Amino acid sequence: MVEIRWHSRAGQGAVTGAKGLGDVVSTTGKQVQAFALYGSAKRGAAMRAYNRIDDEPIINHEKFMRPDYVLVIDPALAYTDDITANDKATTKYIITTHKTKDELIGEIPSLQDKSERVFVVDCIDISLKTIGRAIPNSPMLGAFVKVSGMFDLDYFLDRMKKVLSKFPQKIIDSNMDAITTAYNEVK
Amino acid sequence: MAERYDLQEIEVWDGNYAAAHALRQAQVDVVAAYPITPSTPIVENYGQFVADGYVDGEFVMVESEHAAMSGCVGAAAAGGRVATATSSQGFALMAEVLYQASGMRLPIVLTVVNRALASPLNVRGDHSDMYLGRDSGWIQLDAFNAQEAYDMTLCAFKIGEDMRVRLPVMIHQDGFITSHTAQNTNPLQDEDAYAFIGEYETYQEMLDFSKPVTYGAQTEEDWHFEHKAKQHKALMDSRDVINEVFDAFEKKTGRKYKRVESYMMEDAEVAIVALGATVETCRLAAQQLRADEGLKVGVVAPRCFRPFPFDNIREALKDVKTVCCMDRSSPGGAMGALFNEVSAALYSTKNRPLVTNYIYGLGGRDFAVEEAKRIMREQKAHADAGYITTQIQQFSGLRGPKLGFFETNRR
Numbered sequence: 001m002v003e004i005r006w007h008s009r010a011g012q013g014a015v016t017g018a019k020g021l022g023d024v025v026s027t028t029g030k031q032v033q034a035f036a037l038y039g040s041a042k043r044g045a046a047m048r049a050y051n052r053i054d055d056e057p058i059i060n061h062e063k064f065m066r067p068d069y070v071l072v073i074d075p076a077l078a079y080t081d082d083i084t085a086n087d088k089a090t091t092k093y094i095i096t097t098h099k100t101k102d103e104l105i106g107e108i109p110s111l112q113d114k115s116e117r118v119f120v121v122d123c124i125d126i127s128l129k130t131i132g133r134a135i136p137n138s139p140m141l142g143a144f145v146k147v148s149g150m151f152d153l154d155y156f157l158d159r160m161k162k163v164l165s166k167f168p169q170k171i172i173d174s175n176m177d178a179i180t181t182a183y184n185e186v187k
Numbered sequence: 188m189a190e191r192y193d194l195q196e197i198e199v200w201d202g203n204y205a206a207a208h209a210l211r212q213a214q215v216d217v218v219a220a221y222p223i224t225p226s227t228p229i230v231e232n233y234g235q236f237v238a239d240g241y242v243d244g245e246f247v248m249v250e251s252e253h254a255a256m257s258g259c260v261g262a263a264a265a266g267g268r269v270a271t272a273t274s275s276q277g278f279a280l281m282a283e284v285l286y287q288a289s290g291m292r293l294p295i296v297l298t299v300v301n302r303a304l305a306s307p308l309n310v311r312g313d314h315s316d317m318y319l320g321r322d323s324g325w326i327q328l329d330a331f332n333a334q335e336a337y338d339m340t341l342c343a344f345k346i347g348e349d350m351r352v353r354l355p356v357m358i359h360q361d362g363f364i365t366s367h368t369a370q371n372t373n374p375l376q377d378e379d380a381y382a383f384i385g386e387y388e389t390y391q392e393m394l395d396f397s398k399p400v401t402y403g404a405q406t407e408e409d410w411h412f413e414h415k416a417k418q419h420k421a422l423m424d425s426r427d428v429i430n431e432v433f434d435a436f437e438k439k440t441g442r443k444y445k446r447v448e449s450y451m452m453e454d455a456e457v458a459i460v461a462l463g464a465t466v467e468t469c470r471l472a473a474q475q476l477r478a479d480e481g482l483k484v485g486v487v488a489p490r491c492f493r494p495f496p497f498d499n500i501r502e503a504l505k506d507v508k509t510v511c512c513m514d515r516s517s518p519g520g521a522m523g524a525l526f527n528e529v530s531a532a533l534y535s536t537k538n539r540p541l542v543t544n545y546i547y548g549l550g551g552r553d554f555a556v557e558e559a560k561r562i563m564r565e566q567k568a569h570a571d572a573g574y575i576t577t578q579i580q581q582f583s584g585l586r587g588p589k590l591g592f593f594e595t596n597r598r
Contacts, residue, residue, distance in 0.1 A: 033370050059470055060471050061364050063555075
């Protein structure tokens, strides 16, 4: 079982990102789960979304999780949210930031013994340049594809196009651009 | 003619979206709805299907849930296939009309996304609304995941509309845990789903002016009792039809459902009885305890909450030593409803296992696999001691001082 926790603000697309990832993973024959903890949360409030991926049907419905991947799509949440909560010695972190990896880790004590498991990418900047709005979920998927090695980029892009097929071509193209850019830029 | 929706063999759907597609595939004539969290996306997506030409029926926006169910009653009495969705406060506001619908024997389908009842206000999942409906005269089916929310909704039309039943049917799924969790789902194609449910057959429809009928007549002590007894008998007799529909569904899809679902019960010493997504959490806990600790644990779950499967519950639990009933609703000064009903069923068995009660998960409080395992180990301790070693009613996942009520007198 692979478990993923997204740290986001309501409105940044973590739920859509988690569901999109689930859609793509399901096409590989695996079982997926995508859910979020929200409710009365308003746009801008810190929230978390989750994925589980397994070979067997997933019957675990608990909210508790020891994540294999932590995806932080809002830069400030790396500082204010407990992003290392319930982590493992192997948990990998992909964090949205305009800072360098060393600068970021220097400012966040909980990451200082995990630097080889921390990856950074500026999803906000990438989404502004490609999609034209600060929707950091698509770039994060690109970074995740690279860091996890779970899919070939081309396979992922191809499947993601199908997931987005109800949208206008311009939106599909800009999302593909965002995913590819983040795939190439994540460090 | 409604357009055909292009579906993959595997879709990643949450329970709400699954229920919305099932309603679409049933080609409902009238949906009268007033959206409420967490069932809003059922109505929202259904409205989208109507707007996009995937549904021929009417979508009526109303001013409250009372009006929503009233609209459903009117449309069903007129002779249409009718459905709606609700949760929590909306369900409570519908309550008066729920009794009208069942009393008039109208096969309305209501998809309920279970949510806590205020006060305090809470939008998350527990079973307070489901329990509120348990004497309303509706058939109540319970889905434990998104796939089942889809499957049970299709079955609900076929069960309720059967001429031997003609009763309204609710399908319950857990708020957020099921309704907002996307998982692999295998839908039927539109034509297969519709063929399974079948064309709507009218019965004494009001719009047939050549045969005038009255719905909702007044009966005092002269006839009221006979009407209610007949209604109760129809609910009891619906058990056979539910079995038949589940068999037909298995033939169509390979997915097998029973009015009571038993898991790892063949040699079980300890059983947990639960409803909703918790059933799957408990199954996972049972798997792990059997593999890691050799505890003979099983899980029993009423798929059909009404009519209550008194017979099947007795059969499923007849050989165990201890049973723990999990109630996700504040019992309001009593033992939990599931505890009461399961205990009553077991009282007439030879073995009479020890039965305990946990109140858990109110207002969406997480129910973790580790907690399910702790409860199962505790039941094993009762079995070994031969009496209930804790209080009979306890609370799981509650903060603050330990709360519990009643000691056993079987020591």
